[in-house]
Amino acid sequence: xxxxxxxxxxxxxxxxxxxxxxxxxxxxxxxxxxxxxxxxxxxxxxxxxxxxxxxxxxxxxxxxxxxxxxxxxxxxxxxxxxxxxxxxxxxxxxxxxxxxxxxxxxxxxxxxxxxxxxxxxxxxxxxxxxxxxxxxxxxxxxxxxxxxxxxxxxxxxxxxxxxxxxxxxxxxxxxxxxxxxxxxxxxxxxxxxxxxxxxxxxxxxxxxxxxxxxxxxxxxxxxxxxxxxxxxxxxxxxxxxxxxxxxxxxxxxxxxxxxxxxxxxxxxxxxxxxxxxxxxxxxxxxxxxxxxxxxxxxxxxxxxxxxxxxxxxxxxxxxxxxxxxxxxxxxxxxxxxxxxxxxxxxxxxxxxxxxxxxxxxxxxxxxxxxxxxxxxxxxxxxxxxxxxxxxxxxxxxxxxxxxxxxxxxxxxxxxxxxxxxxxxxxxxxxxxxxxxxxxxxxxxxxxxxxxxxxxxxxxxxxxxxxxxxxxxxxxxxxxxxxxxxxxxxxxxxxxxxxxxxxxxxxxxxxxxxxxxxxxxxxxxxxxxxxxxxxxxxxxx
Numbered sequence: 001x002x003x004x005x006x007x008x009x010x011x012x013x014x015x016x017x018x019x020x021x022x023x024x025x026x027x028x029x030x031x032x033x034x035x036x037x038x039x040x041x042x043x044x045x046x047x048x049x050x051x052x053x054x055x056x057x058x059x060x061x062x063x064x065x066x067x068x069x070x071x072x073x074x075x076x077x078x079x080x081x082x083x084x085x086x087x088x089x090x091x092x093x094x095x096x097x098x099x100x101x102x103x104x105x106x107x108x109x110x111x112x113x114x115x116x117x118x119x120x121x122x123x124x125x126x127x128x129x130x131x132x133x134x135x136x137x138x139x140x141x142x143x144x145x146x147x148x149x150x151x152x153x154x155x156x157x158x159x160x161x162x163x164x165x166x167x168x169x170x171x172x173x174x175x176x177x178x179x180x181x182x183x184x185x186x187x188x189x190x191x192x193x194x195x196x197x198x199x200x201x202x203x204x205x206x207x208x209x210x211x212x213x214x215x216x217x218x219x220x221x222x223x224x225x226x227x228x229x230x231x232x233x234x235x236x237x238x239x240x241x242x243x244x245x246x247x248x249x250x251x252x253x254x255x256x257x258x259x260x261x262x263x264x265x266x267x268x269x270x271x272x273x274x275x276x277x278x279x280x281x282x283x284x285x286x287x288x289x290x291x292x293x294x295x296x297x298x299x300x301x302x303x304x305x306x307x308x309x310x311x312x313x314x315x316x317x318x319x320x321x322x323x324x325x326x327x328x329x330x331x332x333x334x335x336x337x338x339x340x341x342x343x344x345x346x347x348x349x350x351x352x353x354x355x356x357x358x359x360x361x362x363x364x365x366x367x368x369x370x371x372x373x374x375x376x377x378x379x380x381x382x383x384x385x386x387x388x389x390x391x392x393x394x395x396x397x398x399x400x401x402x403x404x405x406x407x408x409x410x411x412x413x414x415x416x417x418x419x420x421x422x423x424x425x426x427x428x429x430x431x432x433x434x435x436x437x438x439x440x441x442x443x444x445x446x447x448x449x450x451x452x453x454x455x456x457x458x459x460x461x462x463x464x465x466x467x468x469x470x471x472x473x474x475x476x477x478x479x480x481x482x483x484x485x486x487x488x489x490x491x492x493x494x495x496x497x498x499x500x501x502x503x504x505x506x507x508x509x510x511x512x513x514x515x516x517x518x519x520x521x522x523x524x525x526x527x528x529x530x531x532x533x534x535x536x537x538x539x540x
Contacts, residue, residue, distance in 0.1 A: 011056035018045050019053070023060050031061040033342075035071055035324030040266075040305055043078050047085035054080065063324070074326040074482075076308030077266045088112045088131035089267070093119040093228045093476065094426065094469050095385045095458060099127035118310065118476055119228035120267050123385035123458070124392050136270045139235050140392030142408055145371070147359045147379050148352065149395045152239040157274050160281045163242040169287065171361040175250045176295055178361075180210060183254045187357070189365030191377045196222065196313075196350035197424070197453045197521075199442050205347060208337035209255040212345035219252045219260035220341055220348040222318055223275075226265055226310040227425035228476065229456035232381040232393045233351035237264065237271035240355075241278035245301065247354040249288065250361065252299040255347045260299065263318050265306040276303050310480040314520045315340075315348050317482070328484045329520035352381055352455075372398030376441035380455060384409040387416060387461035396440070403436030405457060416461040420537050424453020426473045427525035429532040449532070466539055467499075470530050474499050477526040487514050488523030495527060504540040507531065 011019070022041045023034055038057055042049050049057075049072050058065040072078050088107055092100040100116075107114050107129065122128035124139050141152050156162040163169075175183050188203030209217055221244065225233040237244060244262070252260050264272050279301050282288045289300050309327045311317045316330035319341045340346025356378060360368045369377045376398035382405055385391045389410025396405055402421065412418050418433045429450040431438070438448055445452050460466065478492040491514040498506045511527030518524045534540050 007051055007055060009051035009055055011050070011052040015042060015046070015050065015053045016056055018042055019056055019060050032063050032067075032324035033322060034061055035063060035068065036075075036304065036307065036321060039068075039072055039078055040307065048079040048082050051080075061324075067325075070326055071324065074309065075306075078307050084113045086113065086132055088114050088129055089117040089120065090114055091118070091120045091122065091126070091128040091130075092116045092472070094422070094472050095119070095123040095229055096127040097468065097472055098464070103127045103129060117267075118479070119226065119230075121225055121231045121234050121265065123229050123231055123383065126385065126391070130267060136238075138239070139231065140390050141235065141239075141394070142390070142392060143379075143395035144400070144408070145379055145397050146395050148236065148355050148381060149240075149393065151243065152235065155240065157239050157241055158277060160242060160278070160285060160287075163240075167362075168242055169246055171358040172246050172250055172253075172287075172293070174361045175253060176293065176297070180254045180256070183250070183361065184210060186360055186365035190356075190360045190368040191374070192353070192356050192360065192368070193376065193442060194349060195352040195356075195380070195455065197227075197427070197451070199452075202349065202353060202356075205337060205349075206251070206255050209257075209345045209347045212338060214338075214345055215256075216259070216344055217255055217257040218341040218344055218346045219248060219255065219257040220315075220318065220322070220346055221248055221260065221262040221354055222313065222315065222348055222350045223262050223264040223268075223271070224306045224313045224318060225268075225351070225454070226306075226313050227427065227454045227456065228473075229385055229422065229425045229458045230383050230454045231385075232383050232455055234268050234271050235393045236351050236355055237268070237275050241271075241274040242282065243355055243358060244275065244351055245278045245282050245288070247357045248301055249282075249292065249299055250357050251347055251349070251354055253292075253297050257347060258298045258300070260301045261304050261322055261341070262301060263304045263306060263312070263322060266308055272303060272305060279303065309482075310476075311482045311520075311522055314522065317520070318348075319346070326482075328482045329522075331519060350454075373439075373441050373443070375443045380440065380452070382440070382455045382457050384457045384459070386422075386459040387412050387418070387464065388459045389413055398441045399439045401436065402431075402438045402440055402457070405440060406436065406459065412459060412461050416463060418459060419462045419464060420460045420466065420533075422456060422458040422460070422529065424451040425456040425458075426476050426529055427521070428453045428456060428529055430529055430536055431532070432536050451528075466533065466537065470533055470539075471496070471499050473529050477522065481522060481526075485517070485519040485523065487517035488519070488526065491518070491523065492526055495530065499530070502540075504534060507534070
């Protein structure tokens with residue numbers, strides 16, 4: 001076990017230079033919120049974080065060595081022991097499970113160093129891998145009413161001029177014309193519900209942050225898209241990054257934030273590069289920073305990379321991660337609108353939710369509310385993967401049936417029969433083929449005992465053995481539990497054991513305890529998919 005005091009290990013001159021380049025200077029003050037970026041920089045350069053580097057990071061940032069070590073060992077993408085710098089990560093999660101073994105064997109035969117990985121957000125390319133030399137491949141997009149996806153494949157994602165020529169920054173101009181209160185009124189009228197799974201009304205959240213007396217306010221874009229089967233936010237960031245920058249600027253202006261963070265999962269290198277480029281180009285053009293568009297508005301954005309922790313998709317765990325702490329959830333209340341990032345009022349939304357601000361302002365909240373249903377307004381992005389002809393992201397109005405969405409993707413490949421559909425990801429719900437008639441709305445999903453979650457629609461045909469899929473879901477939650485609370489830490493292990501032993505009678509009791517007593521949504525939803533498989537698919 002490592003001594004949690006400063007040891008005699010010394011950082012090399014090169015390690016010190018890497019740390020110094022990222023840490024900067026704050027006149028001797030603690031720089032704990034720089035901890036994760038600094039650890040990333042060392043990991044990227046050397047492939048691991050040596051004891052000497054850990055010591056120097058703590059000294060340089062004025063953070064206790066125990067805290068530095070605790071953070072470095074929390075995240076799966078960081079290593080405190082030597083590892084090869086060139087590693088190929090192969091997904092063996094639910095969308096990729098069937099083909100992962102053959103891919104691993106092929107890569108190892110070619111001499112590659114391979115590590116198994118949970119979902120990489122590349123479900124449309126199953127079985128998926130991520131290596132240092134992987135070329136970027138576009139994801140298929142389609143739909144019946146393209147608003148959020150209208151630039152994808154048409155506008156050069158690297159070019160600010162191309163974005164502006166196609167109407168970009170018209171929504172921000174409209175926001176400045178309306179003023180913060182009228183922007184919020186438009187969002188309230190639109191009845192936009194969050195697209196990350198919780199489905200909280202965005203207008204109410206914006207109003208609460210804008211009216212919070214304590215300052216400063218912060219904006220956070222949650223782009224830590226780690227739910228197995230989800231890849232829509234990746235597509236938006238890779239293919240339309242300026243739209244996300246514009247939407248964040250609108251949200252920041254409206255809620256009185258002068259600083260925003262976009263927290264992008266570490267397995268999204270192309271999204272990170274394109275968002276970083278878009279932020280830099282927007283800043284150069286006077287669309288971020290001081291006096292935006294010649295106004296008195298100040299707002300800027302910082303990119304933060306996740307480091308392989310599903311739990312950081314939970315909003316308070318994400319705050320802790322940005323602050324340089326272990327990504328463990330906080331108890332609520334207080335809620336983020338009162339005490340979020342750095343203990344201040346915080347507006348936090350995922351990528352898709354923020355992207356909806358653009359059509360709301362350009363078309364008006366009332367027009368937006370006419371799309372979909374009264375309770376589920378607007379369009380929605382669904383990630384279709386698994387046993388489907390054309391895996392990809394599809395944009396359809398709320399109220400489109402599950403069967404219609406599946407048909408847009410070409411349905412199940414010829415010669416096979418649909419056995420089950422997983423809605424909402426590993427934390428979601430399995431439904432049987434007779435659910436094809438279900439409208440994809442929040443209210444219809446609730447009535448059916450299902451969830452839309454983060455937009456996952458994963459198909460399984462009659463050639464799929466479902467028990468290995470369920471065991472992989474159980475193992476996913478066991479591995480991703482942060483371990484902070486006993487119901488989740490122990491319950492996820494017992495759930496895996498019960499499935500292995502086919503002790504199905506015990507699963508209901510385990511699930512009830514996790515739902516009722518876990519601190520955050522991970523433990524509260526860890527049993528959902530497995531319970532639904534028993535009830536809806538009649539597997540036991």
